[in-house]
Amino acid sequence: MKAAIVRGSGQTPVYGDFAEPLPGVGENRIAVTAAAISQVVKSRASGSHYSASGQFPFVVGIDGVGRLEDGSRVYFVLPNAPYGSMAERAVVSASRCLPLPDGLDDVTAAAIANPGMSSWAAYTERARLKAGETVLVNGATGTSGRLAVQIARHLGAKKIIATARNASALKSVAALGADVTIPLVEDSAALERALQQQFAEGVDVVIDYLWGRSAELLLTAGAKAGRDAVPIRFVQIGSMSGSDITLPGAVLRSSAIELMGSGIGSVSLDRLVDSIRALLHATVPAGLQIATTPVPLQDVERAWPDDDSTRRTVFTVAS
Numbered sequence: 001m002k003a004a005i006v007r008g009s010g011q012t013p014v015y016g017d018f019a020e021p022l023p024g025v026g027e028n029r030i031a032v033t034a035a036a037i038s039q040v041v042k043s044r045a046s047g048s049h050y051s052a053s054g055q056f057p058f059v060v061g062i063d064g065v066g067r068l069e070d071g072s073r074v075y076f077v078l079p080n081a082p083y084g085s086m087a088e089r090a091v092v093s094a095s096r097c098l099p100l101p102d103g104l105d106d107v108t109a110a111a112i113a114n115p116g117m118s119s120w121a122a123y124t125e126r127a128r129l130k131a132g133e134t135v136l137v138n139g140a141t142g143t144s145g146r147l148a149v150q151i152a153r154h155l156g157a158k159k160i161i162a163t164a165r166n167a168s169a170l171k172s173v174a175a176l177g178a179d180v181t182i183p184l185v186e187d188s189a190a191l192e193r194a195l196q197q198q199f200a201e202g203v204d205v206v207i208d209y210l211w212g213r214s215a216e217l218l219l220t221a222g223a224k225a226g227r228d229a230v231p232i233r234f235v236q237i238g239s240m241s242g243s244d245i246t247l248p249g250a251v252l253r254s255s256a257i258e259l260m261g262s263g264i265g266s267v268s269l270d271r272l273v274d275s276i277r278a279l280l281h282a283t284v285p286a287g288l289q290i291a292t293t294p295v296p297l298q299d300v301e302r303a304w305p306d307d308d309s310t311r312r313t314v315f316t317v318a319s
Helices: 039-046 106-127 143-154 167-175 188-201 211-223 250-253 267-285 297-306
Strands: 002-006 014-017 027-036 061-066 073-077 091-092 097-099 134-138 159-164 182-183 205-208 232-236 256-260 292-297 312-316
Touching: 002 297, 014 297, 027 073, 027 182, 027 292, 061 106, 073 091, 073 106, 073 267, 097 267, 106 143, 106 182, 106 205, 106 256, 106 267, 106 292, 106 312, 134 143, 134 211, 143 159, 143 167, 143 267, 159 167, 167 182, 167 211, 182 188, 188 211, 205 211, 211 250, 250 256, 292 297, 297 312
Parallel strands: 134 159, 134 205, 159 182, 205 232, 232 256, 292 312
Antiparallel strands: 002 014, 027 061, 027 091, 027 312, 061 073, 073 097
């Protein structure tokens, strides 16, 4: 079969021939129609993600959309290595195949599942977001962050604060439901004052896609200005600004901050799949928006380096 293949560490996927997977007991054979690039897909392809197998060559991609042999449309996730979703066919455990609701097209479903799941699981499984609470999304201008703002509104957040490094892109996030936008490019004193003001007014949940310096500022502001003994659930998801932070012990001792992560390992696989199921069924009724760039799979080598955080590249496979 034709597939997007990574032949060695750090190499860009290439379009070529790969042995076709054979279904075992309890597995579905899927004719793939669409599969999207995501941060975890890029990290696993480069070998830098903590869940990367280190086995080469392999077919890239962790999830996608396709047709079962009876013609029904499904979203699927986590084919067994060395097989991935960016191929003509995939074999996946039946428990990791979800029927797609009517009205949700293949490209949108493939594009929204992973970035939308990241905040949906963080809100529902880790932070246990309640209707009427206040949410701060750190890194709100990327695909995942923009969805995190929309999903927070859908799940009943009363107030949504959006922070990001791209000040101009933040303007469009307000139209998606953010009540307050704070660019992370202000001078340190002004930024600290703006963050402390929001924590003084009350922040219940922080969804963090950046980590690095901005996370340090948020944690410090929450410790200084947050209300005594009132928890702030800080959920770490991505590390776009850096993989490490400096965290003084006093930040945790002097506050009720609850620091946690959300992702593969901190949430069980079946609960992550349940989060994707809920997200897919909410996408059309909630009017969730995601920008996409469909590209034929045979153009993977050309399109791979052009993918960015503003539009989701979705590789399509002709049936």
